[in-house]
Amino acid sequence: MSVLEIKNLSHRYDDRLLFDKANLSVNNGEHIGIVGLNGVGKSTFINILDKRISQDEGEVNYLNGIRRGYLDQHAELDKSITVMQYLSGAFDYLFEKSFTLDEIYEQMEVAEGEELDRLIKRSSKISEELVEEGFYDLEAKIKKVANGLGVNKFGYNTVIGNLSGGERAKLMLSRMLLTENDIMLLDEPTNFLDIEHVDWLVKYLNGFKKTFLVISHDAAFLDKVCRFIVNIENGRIKKYSGNYSQFLVQREENAKQYEDEYRRQQAEIKRLNDYIERNRYRASTAKLAQSRQKMLDRMDVLQKPTEISECHFEFPYSELNAKEFFKTKNLAVGYDEPLIENIDIMMSSSDKLWIRGTNGVGKTTFLKTILHRIKALNGSFFIHPEARILYLEQEAVFDDSAMTAVDYYSLHRPMDNAKQVRQALAQAGIKGETATKPIVKLSGGEQVRVRLSVLTKSASNFLILDEPTNHLDSIAKAALLNALKAYGGAIILVSHEREFAGEVCNKVFDAKGK
Numbered sequence: 001m002s003v004l005e006i007k008n009l010s011h012r013y014d015d016r017l018l019f020d021k022a023n024l025s026v027n028n029g030e031h032i033g034i035v036g037l038n039g040v041g042k043s044t045f046i047n048i049l050d051k052r053i054s055q056d057e058g059e060v061n062y063l064n065g066i067r068r069g070y071l072d073q074h075a076e077l078d079k080s081i082t083v084m085q086y087l088s089g090a091f092d093y094l095f096e097k098s099f100t101l102d103e104i105y106e107q108m109e110v111a112e113g114e115e116l117d118r119l120i121k122r123s124s125k126i127s128e129e130l131v132e133e134g135f136y137d138l139e140a141k142i143k144k145v146a147n148g149l150g151v152n153k154f155g156y157n158t159v160i161g162n163l164s165g166g167e168r169a170k171l172m173l174s175r176m177l178l179t180e181n182d183i184m185l186l187d188e189p190t191n192f193l194d195i196e197h198v199d200w201l202v203k204y205l206n207g208f209k210k211t212f213l214v215i216s217h218d219a220a221f222l223d224k225v226c227r228f229i230v231n232i233e234n235g236r237i238k239k240y241s242g243n244y245s246q247f248l249v250q251r252e253e254n255a256k257q258y259e260d261e262y263r264r265q266q267a268e269i270k271r272l273n274d275y276i277e278r279n280r281y282r283a284s285t286a287k288l289a290q291s292r293q294k295m296l297d298r299m300d301v302l303q304k305p306t307e308i309s310e311c312h313f314e315f316p317y318s319e320l321n322a323k324e325f326f327k328t329k330n331l332a333v334g335y336d337e338p339l340i341e342n343i344d345i346m347m348s349s350s351d352k353l354w355i356r357g358t359n360g361v362g363k364t365t366f367l368k369t370i371l372h373r374i375k376a377l378n379g380s381f382f383i384h385p386e387a388r389i390l391y392l393e394q395e396a397v398f399d400d401s402a403m404t405a406v407d408y409y410s411l412h413r414p415m416d417n418a419k420q421v422r423q424a425l426a427q428a429g430i431k432g433e434t435a436t437k438p439i440v441k442l443s444g445g446e447q448v449r450v451r452l453s454v455l456t457k458s459a460s461n462f463l464i465l466d467e468p469t470n471h472l473d474s475i476a477k478a479a480l481l482n483a484l485k486a487y488g489g490a491i492i493l494v495s496h497e498r499e500f501a502g503e504v505c506n507k508v509f510d511a512k513g514k
Contacts, residue, residue, distance in 0.1 A: 001028045009058035020235030032213045033222040036232035038445030038473045042215045069181035073169045079161030090178040094135045101126045146174040148200040166192035166359040184212040194358045235303045262302045311429035313483035316459040325349040330379035333369040352491040354501040357511030363494045387462045394466040405435045405450045412454045428453035444471030461489035
């Protein structure tokens with residue numbers, strides 16, 4: 001049974017045609033991954049599905065009565081309420097029934113005869129509904145889901161205003177899962193999850209009986225939870241049966257077919273245009289030319305095949321050979337109170353260290369401490385005096401909404417000329433008009449590519465990277481992986497992607513809170 005039908009969807013974002021008369025049918029119970037290269041419109045698509053953006057043309061129709069939920073990691077939450085109050089809000093409809101039941105009980109105290117019989121019947125019905133929907137075990141139900149995502153580690157009585165961005169993302173995902181909508185729309189749900197909580201989410205989604213569509217650049221995650229893949233490419237939305245690995249094989253074959261169709265159609269368009277130009281002004285052939293023009297007007301013109309945004313990253317290495325390059329001794333990091341204590345790490349100038357641990361435990365705080373952005377609470381750390389450090393923050397904030405990729409690069413490397421700027425951005429896959437658009441309008445993956453393009457132009461021997469793969473598509477992620485594997489210096493990598501970190505790093509530090 002179809003729960004969602006998309007017909008002739010067309011939509012432009014700025015001057016880019018993202019969808020061109022695209023169609024898609026989603027059936028009840030399907031588990032679908034949404035994929036595509038950075039900038040093709042995946043987040044725009046899911047926002048259209050949630051009716052947050054109105055499409056230019058076409059229809060998006062849900063089956064009557066279908067309840068949907070959208071994971072918006074940037075949503076504003078009431079910062080004054082507690083974690084448990086927010087999670088309990090998923091069941092407001094049950095609390096309303098409970099309040100109604102209490103009112104009925106009060107009315108029953110003074111009612112008589114038929115009115116009393118009516119109230120008894122109504123109270124019995126509501127009471128049964130509350131029992132069936134687990135109202136009296138709500139706290140246990142809430143904690144079962146929320147604990148699986150690690151919410152218990154930052155406390156149910158904690159005020160939301162005191163949570164980190166990653167902790168709020170976990171909280172929103174927990175509430176969405178508790179709501180049990182008929183269709184879930186998930187945009188990068190694993191970005192702020194650590195490994196054990198990704199594993200829990202995989203089990204949850206595999207047991208989910210209803211429908212979900214999920215955007216993710218984590219191939220291993222998609223392989224585990226998806227039975228269908230929707231690929232956005234060339235203005236089309238094409239659905240494939242199978243997991244992500246199976247999709248890649250099918251997609252390569254279809255891409256070749258599409259390129260052949262496009263070339264044949266372009267040749268036919270050229271032939272018709274040539275005929276029309278030669279014959280439109282001759283009386284004897286004018287009607288034939290008009291006939292060819294009608295054929296041309298009725299033609300469903302294919303978009304030019306998407307140019308794969310190939311990118312190349314290379315981090316210039318400033319050679320240094322030191323056995324004691326970076327070390328900590330009984331280091332404690334945090335703000336008012338320690339988040340992580342007794343940190344003892346030893347790294348040579350060629351070691352690659354993976355820092356893993358639950359979200360909110362203090363991994364980013366540790367990085368900011370060793371970068372001297374915040375003070376250590378206890379202990380000490382040493383960085384070789386000849387260390388040349390490059391740091392990639394997890395999330396960038398662009399204060400100037402008009403700043404372009406060219407502007408951003410030039411701001412950080414003012415000595416590079418215009419040609420060098422364009423070349424550096426092009427190597428990162430930021431080409432043409434993309435380089436001159438406001439950076440806030442680029443996709444998350446394109447923004448990461450821009451930031452990486454700056455880092456790859458400075459010699460270093462110490463890379464400190466906080467979740468560098470967030471938002472990157474498969475092409476950019478593979479390019480980054482190759483660059484890090486080839487890098488001769490030391491690396492500290494915070495990442496929730498075990499496959500990626502496992503290929504880069506030779507050491508692991510488990511960040512554990514107090």
